[in-house]
Amino acid sequence: MFKCAVLIVCYLGLVTAQQLSDYVNPSLNQSACGKNEYFEKCTFECPPEKTCETRLINVYCPAVVMPCIPKCICKPGFYRNGPGGECISEEECGPACPEGEVYKDCRDPCVDESCDAMGSLIPGCKSPESCEPGCVCREGFYKLYNFICVPKCYCPGFWDSPECRN
Numbered sequence: 764m765f766k767c768a769v770l771i772v773c774y775l776g777l778v779t780a781q782q783l784s785d786y787v788n789p790s791l792n793q794s795a796c797g798k799n800e801y802f803e804k805c806t807f808e809c810p811p812e813k814t815c816e817t818r819l820i821n822v823y824c825p826a827v828v829m830p831c832i833p834k835c836i837c838k839p840g841f842y843r844n845g846p847g848g849e850c851i852s853e854e855e856c857g858p859a860c861p862e863g864e865v866y867k868d869c870r871d872p873c874v875d876e877s878c879d880a881m882g883s884l885i886p887g888c889k890s891p892e893s894c895e896p897g898c899v900c901r902e903g904f905y906k907l908y909n910f911i912c913v914p915k916c917y918c919p920g921f922w923d924s925p926e927c928r929n
Contacts, residue, residue: 796835799850805831812836814843815856860898863912869894878905878918 796802809824811817837843837850844851858866873888876899900912907913916927 797849799838799841799852800835801838802833803836804833806834806836808832812843814845814848815851816845816859818842818853818856819859820862858896858898861911863901863904863914864898865901866896867899868896870897870899874899876900876906876912877909878907878913878915878920881905881915881918 806812807824807829809829810822841850841852842856843849844856860866871890871894873885873890875883875885882900882905900906904912904914905918907917915921916924921927
């Protein structure tokens with residue numbers, strides 16, 4: 764009985780949200796969309812539309828009923844060039860990095876970004892004369908098991924440190 768009541772409430776909420784979304788901006792339609800965009804009558808805030816900078820980041824969305832938002836979104840293979848920007852191809856976007864990382868034109872391959880080394884230099888490593896571009900951990904982030912960049916407090920041995928308890 765309880766499951767049925769919840770489903771009815773959810774269904775009514777979705778129907779109401781859909782009806783409200785029809786009146787949000789009636790002038791917004793396909794003709795309002797730019798190049799490489801198409802009109803979607805019902806989109807949600809989560810997950811957010813991928814931009815050039817966020818195209819490699821997967822966002823977890825809670826299972827919450829959200830109202831629909833009609834808007835123009837990028838066609839497949841295109842990404843928004845910043846918030847409110849136009850939709851451009853992945854080639855035009857330039858480099859992107861996974862969450863917790865930033866792109867550097869010149870990265871030092873002798874820096875150990877692991878949680879164990881905390882950004883210290885690799886012993887015996889000699890930096891090449893010319894550097895290579897690539898993704899590195901953001902400041903204050905380190906590679907957890909050489910996989911993903913996480914804040915220092917997520918590194919083993921720091922979870923219980925005074926600076927990480929807050």
